[in-house]
Amino acid sequence: MLRSLYIDSTKKMNNEWFDFLNSNKTIPTNNSRETLAAISDLAIIEVTGKDAAQFLQGQFTCDINDLTTANSFFGAFCNAKGRTISTLLILKNNDSLLIIVPLKLIDKVINKLKMYILRADVQLNNVCHKFCLIGLNTANTSLLENQPPVAFGVSNTSEIIIKLPFNQHLYLVVADFNRAKQLWTQFTKVKKLSIADSNSWGYQSISTGLSWLDEQSSEKYIPQMLNIDKLGGISFEKGCYTGQEIVARTHFLGKAKRELYLAECDITSLIDKNTNIFSYDKQQSVGKIISLQSNKDQYRILVVIATESALNKLVLDNPNQDRINILDF
16 A cells, blocks of 8 residues: 655655655645655565566466566566565566566565576665655646556556546656656645645555555465456466466366455454454454555545455454445456
8 A cells, every 4th residue: 555755764765855745844734635655665676687577487376477668467486385475566677677566575575586597697675765655646647747547557648647546536646856846846835736745645555555564464375365366467378387276276176265355344443463363253253454645534545355255244353343335346
């Protein structure tokens, strides 16, 4: 899930970008339907070298050979047992490949990938100091040049724009510091867009269905449990990759017994990522929370639950057994 900045997770960020944002906090907020946010909980790995594409083809669930300058994939990097180490968004950028991953997992992803490089001509670099990430919520298709019209579509000019799925107005923008500063000033000073705080941006973006994992959820779920197949991030025709046997077997023997769902519950609920989801009738756990975000009235959450339980009455395993309602993406 994407969140806005103004928190202390600056360890691996562009310091100039952080300083710029902190000096530009007072922004007009008269246009609440169009917002932008500085993304602080995602990070970027740049992969270069003549063997880069071939190497990643043997590691990720998506087909790297199908990547063009106009598309991206939301895929998974799995362990040998087919469990997702990290979800990721991958795209081309000139002669390199950019992998967007959760900030909390970037070191783990780099270290795991390095184990497989051997003698291949591949370089992996944490480039959080090089690129800035901006989340944009706008229905104005002329706000930027060449805004991509389809989910996971990419435009790469002075900045990279990626259209997020399910919500027709959400975009992820990748830019170097100078361009990010120009865009931020243009959006806030000229276009009068509001800055979204972490709650409001997260509440919007969680509906994209992108399940960004963390240390707690890493290596717990096969990709189909995270709906990565439904998002076009698993190729069942490409060659072998780490964890492919388990992922393919699940596909060809029938769908996964658990899937990712979007749900809501009241803000008064006592809830965190450790809260189990229970079937009210059977009084037994049917799933877990992947991520959650609140607004003024409700929590919006991504949950992995047993498919057969999705139509049942579901409650939280908390003192009030608060009801959760499954929503459409």
